[in-house]
Amino acid sequence: MNAWTGRLHTEYRHLLARANDDHKVQAIVVSGKGRGFCVGGDSEALQGHSARGGYDPGTAEDIARPGYGTAEEFDAAFAYHFGLQKVVVAAINGPAAGVGLALPCFADIRFAVPGVKFTTAHGKLNLPAEYGLSWMLPKVVGLGRANDLLLTSRVFTSDEAYQLGFVNALFEPESLMSETYAYVQNMISTVSPNSLRQTRWQIYRDLHRDVASSVIESETLLNQMMGEPDYAEGISAFVEKRAPDWPSLK
Amino acid sequence: MNAWTGRLHTEYRHLLARANDDHKVQAIVVSGKGRGFCVGGDSEALQGHSARGGYDPGTAEDIARPGYGTAEEFDAAFAYHFGLQKVVVAAINGPAAGVGLALPCFADIRFAVPGVKFTTAHGKLNLPAEYGLSWMLPKVVGLGRANDLLLTSRVFTSDEAYQLGFVNALFEPESLMSETYAYVQNMISTVSPNSLRQTRWQIYRDLHRDVASSVIESETLLNQMMGEPDYAEGISAFVEKRAPDWPSLK
Amino acid sequence: MNAWTGRLHTEYRHLLARANDDHKVQAIVVSGKGRGFCVGGDSEALQGHSARGGYDPGTAEDIARPGYGTAEEFDAAFAYHFGLQKVVVAAINGPAAGVGLALPCFADIRFAVPGVKFTTAHGKLNLPAEYGLSWMLPKVVGLGRANDLLLTSRVFTSDEAYQLGFVNALFEPESLMSETYAYVQNMISTVSPNSLRQTRWQIYRDLHRDVASSVIESETLLNQMMGEPDYAEGISAFVEKRAPDWPSLK
The missing domain is CATH 3.90.226.10 (2-enoyl-CoA Hydratase; Chain A, domain 1)
Incomplete structure (x- = not known):
């Protein structure tokens, strides 16, 4: 046991x-x-x-x-x-x-x-x-x-x-x-690795901080992650209605 | 959409x-x-x-x-x-x-x-x-x-x-x-405007503070709000079993 | 009423x-x-x-x-x-x-x-x-x-x-x-008095502190409470599949 x-x-x-x-x-x-x-x-x-x-x-x-x-x-x-x-x-x-x-x-x-x-x-x-x-x-x-x-x-x-x-x-x-x-x-084929990582950390940090700090960090992350190749691929896959092929995993 | x-x-x-x-x-x-x-x-x-x-x-x-x-x-x-x-x-x-x-x-x-x-x-x-x-x-x-x-x-x-x-x-x-x-x-005909306002703020502040601070603020608010005309009207309406007619809305 | x-x-x-x-x-x-x-x-x-x-x-x-x-x-x-x-x-x-x-x-x-x-x-x-x-x-x-x-x-x-x-x-x-x-x-015949006391305090303190502080206090309590006679009795009762007879209540 x-x-x-x-x-x-x-x-x-x-x-x-x-x-x-x-x-x-x-x-x-x-x-x-x-x-x-x-x-x-x-x-x-x-x-x-x-x-x-x-x-x-x-x-x-x-x-x-x-x-x-x-x-x-x-x-x-x-x-x-x-x-x-x-x-x-x-x-x-x-x-x-x-x-x-x-x-x-x-x-x-x-x-x-x-x-x-x-x-x-x-x-x-x-x-x-x-x-x-x-x-x-x-x-x-x-x-x-x-x-x-x-x-x-x-x-x-x-x-x-x-x-x-x-x-x-x-x-x-x-x-x-x-x-x-x-x-x-x-989950791992439809959601990008960095989104999984950051979302987990957001959830558990959010149990320890105020709502404004949570929102402000989400805005910083949004700006950063839109500059990553996985964002471009996510958008393309979404527009083309196909599964994403995350560059970060290659 | x-x-x-x-x-x-x-x-x-x-x-x-x-x-x-x-x-x-x-x-x-x-x-x-x-x-x-x-x-x-x-x-x-x-x-x-x-x-x-x-x-x-x-x-x-x-x-x-x-x-x-x-x-x-x-x-x-x-x-x-x-x-x-x-x-x-x-x-x-x-x-x-x-x-x-x-x-x-x-x-x-x-x-x-x-x-x-x-x-x-x-x-x-x-x-x-x-x-x-x-x-x-x-x-x-x-x-x-x-x-x-x-x-x-x-x-x-x-x-x-x-x-x-x-x-x-x-x-x-x-x-x-x-x-x-x-x-x-x-809701707005049975609950007074200041009660709605303060209750919202209590709820969301309470997600950010300790229980004693919450209770102590509720006591301060209780004392203040009992001095407002809407309190007297609320009591009268309650005792007379009728809908309140909030003075603060006139 | x-x-x-x-x-x-x-x-x-x-x-x-x-x-x-x-x-x-x-x-x-x-x-x-x-x-x-x-x-x-x-x-x-x-x-x-x-x-x-x-x-x-x-x-x-x-x-x-x-x-x-x-x-x-x-x-x-x-x-x-x-x-x-x-x-x-x-x-x-x-x-x-x-x-x-x-x-x-x-x-x-x-x-x-x-x-x-x-x-x-x-x-x-x-x-x-x-x-x-x-x-x-x-x-x-x-x-x-x-x-x-x-x-x-x-x-x-x-x-x-x-x-x-x-x-x-x-x-x-x-x-x-x-x-x-x-x-x-x-509850009081199967759970020891100090466990009830400490668990209550853990629960309500945990609504006010971070997860690491909660875990670290639980480790300190674990070490302390294993030194108490009620722990030895709890283990014996568990192994012998009988109801505990808490020494702390005598």
């Missing part, structure tokens, strides 16, 4: 950094191996923290830092997803709990299979809401419904999550990955 | 400033002429920006500045709607794209006809999210659903927009304007 | 402070006596404010200050609920208007009986949105729908409030209190 360990965290960040830096990668899909997505810390490790009297993340000092440096307010665990250059889509194939629920919270888009169980989990272990779950959930599902999920640590299904707007769409297990890839493929 | 041009922008702001300053105008309704609401920039102008290598808004220096000066954080294109003295209702009679979708985003209330197509549009032209769309949409429909609309630039219908809470109500084309006017008429 | 008076406000805060300080109290349930929840100021008092030309809250200087001092941004009327040490659940048994609607807005969880009428009410009396209603509603039901409720002061039912996510669940009048107590009982 892909328990969250220092090793998994280290490898995840290493792979994320590689995908973020690789010019040939246009989007990132995160899913779980086997029947689960990620159920949080494993019970052995959790008991170890108790014996030790504190939390040991089990990660080395030289862990990769994907997405860091884009904006000061994104520079923390999991929040670094906001700083990535590429869209992240979570394909939630099985149960997600605790850290395993926080992770897809920081994806841009979430798909899931029906009938899967989610829980914030932390309350039953005398823990705080983990890694920004309490920051993200109210912005995704509204404050009233987020309070219920965060305070009770109750189990909720992916179906309820879909109704609440936490999950963007539900797909049967056999089609989850093909539907996810089809969504991503359509 | 009411393409967004420098001339349209100039005239829109001029009319908005006049309506905002005219004591006889109590609310502002924005709709599109003909079959469309507003489909954003026209393709000829978009090609011109490409040839020029940057964006030319096509507006003069002396363009009207409706709503500016109310709060520093509202002083930018489109965001100035927040600073207006009067309620703005968008009656979306046809397709809305790009800037044409950003504009009704800054209205207080949105009505639309069923089956109309909306799109953020920008991604297919290598553009950023335009004029604060990335700031507003997550606050209206939630972060997860806004991400999908902003990152894919996909077409969504007014029916989906209604389900998401972006549109307040759907009306058939033949009744859109009459229903919109009936809503506005009911 | 439990009109909001200086005396009611004074007693409410006194009782809230006592419940907050009493180690034996684990959660707070707020409901209305009789057929109503709270319909705001009574008309006699409202007329008195008019004669006086301003608002007199009718509360003494030495009024209790429950929840004050937790965070500067919570230190104001009603917003002080955020600073309490314990979960607050509103059981809305009848009509709620004006201040009577603002109060449950500041509860963590809201239950209501079906078919009950709510209204922000202020607009019809030439008043501003009261006590942070304009700050809270957009965060609970989304900006577009909140605008409609705040600007028109129209009546909406608890059923609509449930669909909008303002009310977490609807219960018939005869079972409202038993269902509310069952929810609370389940």
Whole structure:
């Protein structure tokens, strides 16, 4: 069930950094191996923290830092997803709990299979809401419904999550990955790479700034991006009613 | 389809400033002429920006500045709607794209006809999210659903927009304007002008400040507004179970 | 119908402070006596404010200050609920208007009986949105729908409030209190006291800070709380698949 360990965290960040830096990668899909997505810390490790009297993340000092440096307010665990250059889509194939629920919270888009169980989990272990779950959930599902999920640590299904707007769409297990890839493929073939990058950063910065600053930056970006070859190609494709062939990808 | 041009922008702001300053105008309704609401920039102008290598808004220096000066954080294109003295209702009679979708985003209330197509549009032209769309949409429909609309630039219908809470109500084309006017008429006859003005400003300022500051300002306003003749009239009308006849409008 | 008076406000805060300080109290349930929840100021008092030309809250200087001092941004009327040490659940048994609607807005969880009428009410009396209603509603039901409720002061039912996510669940009048107590009982027996306390504060602080600060505080809390006896008990109960018996409550 892909328990969250220092090793998994280290490898995840290493792979994320590689995908973020690789010019040939246009989007990132995160899913779980086997029947689960990620159920949080494993019970052995959790008991170890108790014996030790504190939390040991089990990660080395030289862990990769994907997405860091884009904006000061994104520079923390999991929040670094906001700083990535590429869209992240979570394909939630099985149960997600605790850290395993926080992770897809920081994806841009979430798909899931029906009938899967989610829980914030932390309350039953005398823990705080983990890694920004309490920051993200109210912005995704509204404050009233987020309070219920965060305070009770109750189990909720992916179906309820879909109704609440936490999950963007539900797909049967056999089609989850093909539907996810089809969504991503359509997105990266119709939307330019720089538009995806800048739109993500606008969205997450906009959660941290006033409306005038947001508008003024959009005007600056508009002026810059109209000078890029992908803009000319986008216009031509639009006028000629054909798919774009982005120069920036050649 | 009411393409967004420098001339349209100039005239829109001029009319908005006049309506905002005219004591006889109590609310502002924005709709599109003909079959469309507003489909954003026209393709000829978009090609011109490409040839020029940057964006030319096509507006003069002396363009009207409706709503500016109310709060520093509202002083930018489109965001100035927040600073207006009067309620703005968008009656979306046809397709809305790009800037044409950003504009009704800054209205207080949105009505639309069923089956109309909306799109953020920008991604297919290598553009950023335009004029604060990335700031507003997550606050209206939630972060997860806004991400999908902003990152894919996909077409969504007014029916989906209604389900998401972006549109307040759907009306058939033949009744859109009459229903919109009936809503506005009911609002301005039952709610006092200063309450509408202050409530709008409270809502939009509250998106920029802490909860204690919001409460404390509401207490100051409560004390001030209880000293106004419209308060005495509101109480009398309430006690006598009749419609109010606001002194401030005489 | 439990009109909001200086005396009611004074007693409410006194009782809230006592419940907050009493180690034996684990959660707070707020409901209305009789057929109503709270319909705001009574008309006699409202007329008195008019004669006086301003608002007199009718509360003494030495009024209790429950929840004050937790965070500067919570230190104001009603917003002080955020600073309490314990979960607050509103059981809305009848009509709620004006201040009577603002109060449950500041509860963590809201239950209501079906078919009950709510209204922000202020607009019809030439008043501003009261006590942070304009700050809270957009965060609970989304900006577009909140605008409609705040600007028109129209009546909406608890059923609509449930669909909008303002009310977490609807219960018939005869079972409202038993269902509310069952929810609370389940919450306080499965979630540790410090987790409830810290999660509440995380949620409300997170509405005031950047995502990195939220994550970093969650890491500090994680480390601290893993050193508490309730963590060891939570792990044991989880591994042994039994209900926890929190040491902190002994």
